[in-house]
Amino acid sequence: MTQVKMTVNGKAASGDVEGRTLLASFLRENLGLTGTHIGCDTSQCGACLVHVNGEAIKACTMLAVEAEGADVKTIESMANADGSLNVLQQAFQDHHGLQCGFCTPGMIMSASALLKDNPKPTEAEVRHYLDGNICRCTGYHNIVKAIMAASGQDVSALAAE
Amino acid sequence: MYNFDVEKPTSIADAVKALSRDEAQPLSGGQTLIPTLKARLAMPSVLVSLSGISEMRGVRLADDGRLCIGGGTVHRTVAQEAETHYPGLASLAARIGDPAVRNRGTIGGSVANNDPSACYPAGVLASGATIVTNSREIEADNFFQGMFSTALEEGEIVTEVKFPIPEKARYEKFIQPASRFPLVAAFVAKFNDGVRVAVTGASENGVFRWTEAETALSADFSAKALEGLKLDGGSMISDLHGSGTYRAHLVGVMTKRAVLGLI
Numbered sequence: 001m002t003q004v005k006m007t008v009n010g011k012a013a014s015g016d017v018e019g020r021t022l023l024a025s026f027l028r029e030n031l032g033l034t035g036t037h038i039g040c041d042t043s044q045c046g047a048c049l050v051h052v053n054g055e056a057i058k059a060c061t062m063l064a065v066e067a068e069g070a071d072v073k074t075i076e077s078m079a080n081a082d083g084s085l086n087v088l089q090q091a092f093q094d095h096h097g098l099q100c101g102f103c104t105p106g107m108i109m110s111a112s113a114l115l116k117d118n119p120k121p122t123e124a125e126v127r128h129y130l131d132g133n134i135c136r137c138t139g140y141h142n143i144v145k146a147i148m149a150a151s152g153q154d155v156s157a158l159a160a161e
Numbered sequence: 162m163y164n165f166d167v168e169k170p171t172s173i174a175d176a177v178k179a180l181s182r183d184e185a186q187p188l189s190g191g192q193t194l195i196p197t198l199k200a201r202l203a204m205p206s207v208l209v210s211l212s213g214i215s216e217m218r219g220v221r222l223a224d225d226g227r228l229c230i231g232g233g234t235v236h237r238t239v240a241q242e243a244e245t246h247y248p249g250l251a252s253l254a255a256r257i258g259d260p261a262v263r264n265r266g267t268i269g270g271s272v273a274n275n276d277p278s279a280c281y282p283a284g285v286l287a288s289g290a291t292i293v294t295n296s297r298e299i300e301a302d303n304f305f306q307g308m309f310s311t312a313l314e315e316g317e318i319v320t321e322v323k324f325p326i327p328e329k330a331r332y333e334k335f336i337q338p339a340s341r342f343p344l345v346a347a348f349v350a351k352f353n354d355g356v357r358v359a360v361t362g363a364s365e366n367g368v369f370r371w372t373e374a375e376t377a378l379s380a381d382f383s384a385k386a387l388e389g390l391k392l393d394g395g396s397m398i399s400d401l402h403g404s405g406t407y408r409a410h411l412v413g414v415m416t417k418r419a420v421l422g423l424i
Contacts, residue, residue, distance in 0.1 A: 002167070019167040019208065020198070043196045044341075046261065055237075055264040061195045062265065063188075065167045066210060113260065131341065132259025 006070045008033070009077035017064045024048045024059035026067075027074060035075035035105045039134070046133035049106040049113075050074050056113035058132070075105035078112070088112055088150040095155070097146035099137035106133050111147045120151050123158065163204045169213050173320055177295050179209040180316035187211055187318055189270030190235060192262045217269070217320055222246055228326055232269025232293075232319040239268060249330030253284045253348065256334070258341060269319035275367055277308045277398065278342040282368035284332060285322060287348035287359035293321040308367045327352045331419040334362075335411055337402050345408050347371070347415035351423065355379040358416055363397050363408045374416055383424065384417050 001016040008031060015030040027033045027050070036059055039047035048059040051073040080086050085093065088108055098104045107130070114121060114129045121129070126144050135143060141158075149155045167188075170176040180187060186205035188194055189212065197203050211217060217233035220242035228247050230239060240255035240263065257263055257271075257280045271281040272292060285292070285301050292299045294317045304312045313319070327350040334346030343362040350357045356378040358371045377386040392412050397405035 019165045020162040022195075041199060043192065043262070046259070049261055056261045057264055058261045061192060061261075063167060063191070063195070063208075063210075065169070066191075066212060068169075110260070129260055132261050 002065055004064050004068050006067050006072055008072045009074060013072075015064075019063070019065065021064040022060055023050070023052075023057075023062045023064050023067050023072070026064035027059060027072070033074050033076050037102055037105055039102060039106075044132070044134065045103065045106070046110060047103050047106040049109040049133065051109060051113060054116075056110055073109075075108060078108060088115070088147070091146040091150035092143070095142050095146040095149055097139070097143045099135075099139045103133060103135045103137075107135070107143055111143075111150070114147070115151055120153060121147070123148060162198045163201060165198075165205050166207045167210055168207060169210045171213050171215070173214060173216060173295050173318065176209055176211060176214060176318060177316065179207070180318070182207050185209055185316070187273075189233060189273070190265040190267045191270075192258065192266040193270065193274050193276065211267075211269070211318065217318075223323065226326065227291075228324040230268050230322050230324070232321055233267050234269075236263035236266050236268070247324060247326050247330070249327070249332060249348075249350070250284050250288070250324060253280050253332040256280070256332075268322055272304070272322065273311060273313060273319050275305055275309055275311050276342070277364070277367040278337075278340075278344075278362040279368075280332070280334065280343060280346060280361065283346055283348040283359040283361040285324075285359075286368050286370060287330070287350040287357045288324045288327065289350075289352075289357055290325070291323045292319055293323060294318060295320055298323075302370075305368050308365065310367070325352070327357075329423050331422045333415040333419040333422070335415060337362075339402075344403055345411035345415055347412060347419055349378070349416060349419040349423065351378075351382060356382060360412050360416075363392075363412050365396055365398055371412065371416065378420065382420065384420050387413060387417050387420065 005014040037047035039045035043061040050059045168179040184206035188208040188210045217231045219231045236254040236257045243251040292304045330350040332348045334343040337344040345362040358374045361368045392409040394406035394409040397408040399405040
């Protein structure tokens, strides 16, 4: 076992892990942050997406020991300080951007990484960026709409819901 | 996954030393290796993580005009930093996998793995790049040696890839929608002394140069020059995603699209 230390959602976190422990398992099992979902376990679905040093990373495809010293942000850090939903989360609710909700943490983390780099993406840019996030309810249209709305753009002209 | 130790060297010399341990394997971005380990298709006893080696990261233009990319440089960085000098290559890097994969996956890992459907081998081979390791330099033409096979020796690390910069270049890929890997993709690089065309995703032997197309395009850089050129579907990958004949056809289509995008 190796001890790892990192900052998770602004707080110091540490734990003993095996070499093979994935960052996703460390977050969920050691820290109890179960908002990071494991959907496919084959690096394809993006439900485990978190930010590591500000960059979107699939937590199921990074070893916990490789996040030593990193600044990690998960879905649990996204709400406003008073506990209310942030702009992106609220937009998902307003535009029906989730159905079963399993992919939603990854979608929110992916979308927030996109909006940080590209505050006013086009619809095509949003769709391209979400290449690595799979929604098995196939609710993509409203996810795209929610992200466009969260970026402050008028979504009334986007095709049918 | 079977369990393993992880070593985290901070220099190439220490990484080479760590790789001399029994059953040791290098870990770069892990975007292929970690899924492989999860499927229990590999069982190293030690993984030597290369991501802490700063001398293996970065994109720079060398005095001889070549674009040098550190083996540990992630695709996102190449997409951003190669754009000014070699936009055709930056565009390839910008379309590998998805954003999260591009934030972790590295050029060194991709060429060392030589997946028959990976993007980078096509760009490296068509550019006539040189692969630099901890012990030598290997021309791309001698480096890729068939599906998942390269000239690398046990414990040898890709530390840098040096790209001659063509006059213009373009990568066209037809994505296999489930895996997001190319079903077939072609990289066309036009240099002042000739054209190089490399194809990934198609052949049972991994990435290859389509020499007939190179000859035709070197004489006349137009889509018309490709008319009538045909590849043999018999040596192409044939699976439920597409027959060998279909892949052979796609090679022509992707090459033609790349040329049309450059004229």
